[in-house]
Amino acid sequence: MAATVEEMRELGAELAALLRPGDLVVLSGPLGAGKTTLVQGIAEGLKVRGPITSPTFVIARVHPSLSGGPALVHVDAYRLGGGLEVDDLDLDASLEESVTVVEWGEGLVEGLADDRLEVSIGRSESGDPGEERTVALRGVGARWEGVV
Numbered sequence: 694m695a696a697t698v699e700e701m702r703e704l705g706a707e708l709a710a711l712l713r714p715g716d717l718v719v720l721s722g723p724l725g726a727g728k729t730t731l732v733q734g735i736a737e738g739l740k741v742r743g744p745i746t747s748p749t750f751v752i753a754r755v756h757p758s759l760s761g762g763p764a765l766v767h768v769d770a771y772r773l774g775g776g777l778e779v780d781d782l783d784l785d786a787s788l789e790e791s792v793t794v795v796e797w798g799e800g801l802v803e804g805l806a807d808d809r810l811e812v813s814i815g816r817s818e819s820g821d822p823g824e825e826r827t828v829a830l831r832g833v834g835a836r837w838e839g840v841v
Contacts, residue, residue: 696826701727701814704828705734708810711840712739712792714763717806721799722814727826728796731812732767735794741765747796755791764791771797808834810841 696704712718712735720728733745741756747769756765795802803809815827832841 696727696828698727698730701730701826701828702734702737705731705736706738707734708812709735709738709792712763712810714791715789715806716792716836717802717809718792718794719798719802719809719811720794720796720814721811722826723816726814726816728814731814731828732765732794732796735792736765736767739763739765739792766791766793768793768795768802769797770795770801803833806834808832808836810837 708718708731718735720731722728729745729747733743736743736745736756739758739762740760741758741762741764743756745756745767752770753766753768756767758764793805799811809832811831811833813829813831815829816825830841832838
């Protein structure tokens with residue numbers, strides 16, 4: 694699947710239609726690949742309060758629902774040094790009632806849930822903001838069997 698910036702937002706909105714409380718989404722890809730852009734689309738689809746920006750310096754933000762749906766917990770694990778720092782965030786406390794999306798979470802947050810959606814975003818090395826990205830979805834666990 695190839696996606697421009699606009700298509701990344703659209704993909705996020707489409708993914709939001711599949712998400713429900715308790716879901717964990719783990720995003721991976723290089724800097725500038727479009728992880729936050731994808732989360733913006735997820736947030737639009739979930740109808741949560743924004744704005745959605747990269748939470749690199751605050752690590753995690755909670756965006757409450759504006760429509761009675763689940764809140765969005767948006768995490769950026771880029772600056773986290775390991776599993777102990779993830780534990781300090783206490784993400785599992787809100788996991789059951791929220792949709793939790795973790796940028797840079799690969800290898801750090803898989804222990805939070807048996808089921809998760811892994812989204813891997815790739816892009817060419819040109820760095821052109823309008824270039825196409827390659828997005829791969831992988832569902833892990835019974836929750837995602839037959840969904841993606």
